[in-house]
Amino acid sequence: xxxxxxxxxxxxxxxxxxxxxxxxxxxxxxxxxxxxxxxxxxxxxxxxxxxxxxxxxxxxxxxxxxxxxxx
Numbered sequence: 446x447x448x449x450x451x452x453x454x455x456x457x458x459x460x461x462x463x464x465x466x467x468x469x470x471x472x473x474x475x476x477x478x479x480x481x482x483x484x485x486x487x488x489x490x491x492x493x494x495x496x497x498x499x500x501x502x503x504x505x506x507x508x509x510x511x512x513x514x515x516x
Contacts, residue, residue, distance in 0.1 A: 448489055450465075473497040474497075
């Protein structure tokens with residue numbers, strides 16, 4: 446069975462390139478990284494970049510309020 450990326454790629458004209466961004470939320474630890482890496486391998490996807498990080502207080506504020514702080 447073709448991966449979801451192969452299925453989408455078949456629908457696009459050859460003049461277009463499929464470029465996706467994926468955000469995975471959860472614990473920023475080695476277990477999460479291993480799971481994401483395993484998923485990429487299963488889907489035959491080679492990520493251009495992979496990074497782990499923690500949300501800042503500003504990120505949480507924006508998520509909760511939907512607006513930036515006045516400066």
